[in-house]
Amino acid sequence: xxxxxxxxxxxxxxxxxxxxxxxxxxxxxxxxxxxxxxxxxxxxxxxxxxxxxxxxxxxxxxxxxxxxxxxxxxxxxxxxxxxxxxxxxxxxxxxxxxxxxxxxxxxxxxxxxxxxxxxxxxxxxxxxxxxxxxxxxxxxxxxxxxxxxxxxxxxxxxxxxxxxxxxxxxxxxxxxxxxxxxxxxxxxxxxxxxxxxxxxxxxxxxxxxxxxxxxxxxxxxxxxxxxxxxxxxxxxxxxxx
Numbered sequence: 001x002x003x004x005x006x007x008x009x010x011x012x013x014x015x016x017x018x019x020x021x022x023x024x025x026x027x028x029x030x031x032x033x034x035x036x037x038x039x040x041x042x043x044x045x046x047x048x049x050x051x052x053x054x055x056x057x058x059x060x061x062x063x064x065x066x067x068x069x070x071x072x073x074x075x076x077x078x079x080x081x082x083x084x085x086x087x088x089x090x091x092x093x094x095x096x097x098x099x100x101x102x103x104x105x106x107x108x109x110x111x112x113x114x115x116x117x118x119x120x121x122x123x124x125x126x127x128x129x130x131x132x133x134x135x136x137x138x139x140x141x142x143x144x145x146x147x148x149x150x151x152x153x154x155x156x157x158x159x160x161x162x163x164x165x166x167x168x169x170x171x172x173x174x175x176x177x178x179x180x181x182x183x184x185x186x187x188x189x190x191x192x193x194x195x196x197x198x199x200x201x202x203x204x205x206x207x208x209x210x211x212x213x214x215x216x217x218x219x220x221x222x223x224x225x226x227x228x229x230x231x232x233x234x235x236x237x238x239x240x241x
Contacts (some may be wrong), residue, residue, distance in 0.1 A: 024065035051083035104151035116149040141173040
C-alpha cells in the first residue's frame with residue numbers, strides 16, 4: 001500500500017496528537033465546580049461558519065465516581081451544540097479547493113491562544129458516505145485547557161434516531177505530557193537550589209566558631225580611626241623650627 005505525502009502528514013499529526021495526551025479520570029464533584037466553557041470549531045480558517053460547543057460541567061449528574069470522558073449523547077445537558085449539518089455539500093466543495101489539507105481548529109473562550117487543530121486529507125470531502133461529524137476534545141484535567149483535538153468524518157452515526165445528523169462531541173480528560181516535560185526541569189532546578197541552601201547552612205553551622213573571630217577582627221579594623229599622618233607631619237615641622 002502506497003501513501004502520498006498528504007496522507008503521511010495526516011497520520012503523523014494524528015499520532016502526535018495521541019502521544020501528547022494520557023487519559024486520566026476526574027471526579028464528578030470536581031467537574032461540578034468548574035465554570036462553563038464555550039468551544040468554537042471551524043474549518044480552514046473560516047470562522048464565519050464556526051460551530052459553538054457549550055460545555056456545562058455543573059450539569060453533569062452529581063456522583064461520587066470518577067469519569068474519563070463525557071459525550072453529547074449521554075450528557076446532552078452538559079454538552080450543548082449550536083450547529084447542525086455544518087459541513088454541507090457546497091462547503092465541502094469550497095474547502096476542497098482552498099488547500100491540500102482539510103484543517104479543523106478548536107479554540108476555547110477561556111483563552112484565544114488555547115487552541116488545537118487536526119487535519120484530514122481533502123479527498124475525504126469527496127466521499128459522500130462520510131457524512132457524520134465526530135469531534136474529540138482532550139482537556140487538561142487540572143485546568144480545563146485544551147490539550148488536543150481530533151475531527152473525523154465517518155460513515156455511521158454513533159446512534160440512530162433524531163440526533164444522527166448532529167455533530168457528535170466527546171470530551172476526554174487528559175494529562176498534558178508537554179507540561180510535565182517542561183515542569184520537570186523546573187522542579188529539578190528548585191531541588192538543586194534547596195540542596196545548595198542546605199549545604200551553605202550546614203557549612204556555617206559547622207565552622208561558625210572560626211568565622212566569628214574573623215568577622216570580629218574585620219569589624220574592629222573597620223571601626224578603628226585612620227592613622228593620623230597629617231598630625232605627625234605637623235609635629236615634625238614644629239621641631240625643626
